[in-house]
Amino acid sequence: MSTLGAYVVRRLLQSIPLVLFVMAINFVIIHAAPGDPITYLYGSSADVSAEQMQRLRQELGLTQPLYVQYALYLRQLARGDLGFSVINRKPVLDLILERIPATLVLMSAAFVFSVLVGGLWGVISAVKARTQIDYWVTIASLFGYSMPTFWLGLILILIFSLQLGWFPTMGMTTLGRERSGLAGLADVAHHLVLPTITLGMFYLAIYARLIRASMLEVLGQEFITTAWSKGLPANAVYYKHALRNALLPVITIAGLQIGFMFTGAVLTETIFAWPGMGGLTYQAILQRDYALLMGLFLMVSVCVILMNLATDLVYTFVDPRIRYTAS
């Protein structure tokens, strides 16, 4: 346990330079932007009085050398101050925090959907390798892989909302008819179906391809031959022996992909008016709310770094061959 603890601490420490790197990027952008950072971050003088601007300038230490400014910027971030969105009249951190739950709901749903369905496709494809089924699954995953997220969303709305009327076109709940308890949950689930498919399709295709390749590799190994010759039933060989081992490389990819899922979330939430961070990003772009955009970039980066960390830790648990003591 102590070695594991040490490993966790070491990996956490390794993440710090990454976070500082992201913060430096933000800082450089603020200062490379044309004009005064204050007018940039807080709008023209029409929105903020000259007095306030002067105070902000002093607070940010804009008269001091750059490295002092960077230090001040870091101190500000360390206090949880990601800046202030003048347009929304709220601190950036508050704006982001209130939008995180909806994004988490959407991303988790899409993740589960893509892993389960993609995994199933991949396994079927590998077990039935070089058959008609395999052929069609491969084609289907290539299609899913090449489909632009936002176009898929639009097409799903066209067919399943506008034509068939099965699912709502936007939002997370039915406006004006908010319900609580089970009915409310069902309402959210109903709204969640199309966004989940939209966001999950790309990853579904990736996992299907990955698991197929990984399963085929495992199925060729000697312990599988042993399992067959022991007379184990096919299901036991495929699921108890092969799939377990085939899933290992998938975890690494899944960890990386969860981070990049934020990109898909921005597009999906924009299309379905989902009240999460993605929708907030779109709003920030439209309103030219740079303070908010920078806060979002920072928060998403931190999330991605944490996800990668979590993946590494999960990996050490699932694969006992990995020793976390070595360099």
Next chain:
Amino acid sequence: MRYQRHRGGLIGLVVVVALAAVAILAPTIAPYDPLALGDVALSAPSRDHPMGTDHLGRDILSSVVWGLRVSLVVGVGSALISVVVGILIGAPAGYFRSRLDGLLMRATDAFMVLPTFFLILLVASVFGTSIGKLIALIGITNWPPIARLVRAEFLSLREREFTLAARTIGVGHLMIMLRHILPNALPVVIPTLSLRTAGAIITEASLSFLGVGDPNVVSLGQMLMYALQFMRMAWWTAAFPGLAIFVVVLALNLVGDALNDALNPRFRKT
């Protein structure tokens, strides 16, 4: 060549060549000026307008043809930048190894975890966009996987006899890297060019869809941005521009996969 045995790759290649021809010949192929306002807004596909018209009465087919041109220019341009940067970082890392390798790979890992799409969004909104800026931005944010690939290839090729032979007769490092190792590493690099072009086309379309593309040119993503408002009345505004992106990306992915199969027997899927 093994490429020919790959039916998907062949189909992809034909489609890519055809679409590239359409993009190059856009000025003569497009039936209308893509920016010219027409008489009838949101008219359904007809003989005059095979893909219908948009909310300003512009011919969608013409916009798709011109948009394809922008997509391909941005895609190929930024893919080339990514590949060149990837080689510039990956080659010395793999060839010289040692501390330089550690340093360059650290940097690569750092860039790899960056949510590049958000970074592009941020930079594009703060500094404004043009086609050139988009190409540069997408290009310089997507080199890390290529750098890793190139590094791995250089790591193994530097140990081969021909490299040793070149070194013994006194060929300089730069010459060995350029003349001897790089040509042998190209089979790994070429498929990524096709796959990266596909990825860059999606990125550009996504940016335009969110309203941070170049506002002065017709782009497929931008058309879909407007379609989001008008597709309730006019499905064709959403269907055709997206279909164009899908087909070009699918074709490029097919070509990339086939090239990987043909050029890198090691990576071949069983």
